[in-house]
Structure formats: structure tokens, C-alpha cells
Amino acid sequence: MSHLLDRMRGLSAAEEFFDLLKVPYDPAVLQVARLHILRRMGQYLSQESRAAMTNDDAEEACRAMLARAYADFEASSPLNERVFKVLKDAVKPKGLGFVSISDIADSDEAA
Template sequence: MTEGILAQLSKASAAEEFFTLLGVDYDPGIVNVARLHILRRMGQYLAGEDFTGATDEVVTERCRAVLNRAYSDFVASSPIDQRVFKVLKDAVAPQQKPGPTLVQIGTLK
């Protein structure tokens, strides 16, 4: 018996392997710039999926659709625009204004 698609994907070590396993066409230039972002977004989308009782063919098709969706996000815009990772989200988060500095009266001379 062959391994299911989820087992194969869990062994993949490069973004290109995900695209190959799922039969999704891609532009290497886009993948070279956004590989981690695409895979992270794919993981976010897959987190909302429930594969309970689904056949491997159904799981493969849903994974293919999710990878296509994640890849399309980065064809249309950049990793900076998408802000998948926390460090990029924090970079544009509104900064809290520091409150007034409190000095205890006893420390003043």
C-alpha cells in the first residue's frame, strides 16, 4: 500500500516538493521569494480543514486547492503585504505611546 498524501507531505523538505506532490504549477521566481510564507499560509488554511473519513483522493484535491490558494495570495501581493509571520505583523502594529514617567518625590533632591 502506498503512503497517503498527508504522510508524503509531512516528509517534504522543500516548497517545490509540495508543489510537485500536489501537481500545482508555480513560478520559481515567486517561490524563491515567498516559499516560507506560502507554506505557512497553506498550514493556516489546512488548520481549518477536517479530513476525517475523507479518501486520499479527496484529501489530495483539498490540499491541492489550499496550496493553490496560498500560492495565489503571493502571486497577487508580496510577503510584506500579506504579513503571515508575527515579526511582520508587529512591524506595522500601532505602537503604544509611552505614558508619563513617574518619579517618586523622595528621589528628587
């Protein structure tokens, strides 16, 4: 596992992770959600026990987690997924309020 981690530590661009792990991607999706995808991959990996993994097992696990994280953002947006604290803490926008005709009529009569 340490050999793979050493190689991954030297990477700086999201595309390099996808290329190293041989995970196909759409540049348009990656352009919008690169940090979110890598963060989600890290969350998925933190749930896995990696202590006894061989390098091949670790590479397959990383590949699967990156593909899973990428799929999350193919189907959704960073705002909907809320991976980072700033988005988790943000208030979700409320829908447009509904005002019935009777509410308007009642307010006109009161005036």
C-alpha cells in the same frame, strides 16, 4: 489522509510540495515567498475538516489550498500579507508627511 500526510512529511523543499500536488508555479514567486506560501497553506488547511476525507479528497483539498496560498502571494508580497508573527507585529511604514505652504509661512513668521 494519512498516506498523503506521510508523503508530505518527507518533503523538505517548497518545490517538492508543488510537484507532489501538481500545482504549477513560477520559480521567481516561490523563491521570494516559499515559507509564507506553505504557512498560508497550513492556515487554510487548519480551517478544513479532514477527519472523514479519503486520500483522494485530501489530496484535492491540499492541492486547492496550496494553489490558493500561492495565488495570494502572486498578487501580493510577504510584507503585505503578514503571515508570520514578526511581520504581523512590525509597524507598517507611514507615508510621507504633508506640509502645506501656509504651515511653512506661519513658522517663518513666528521665528
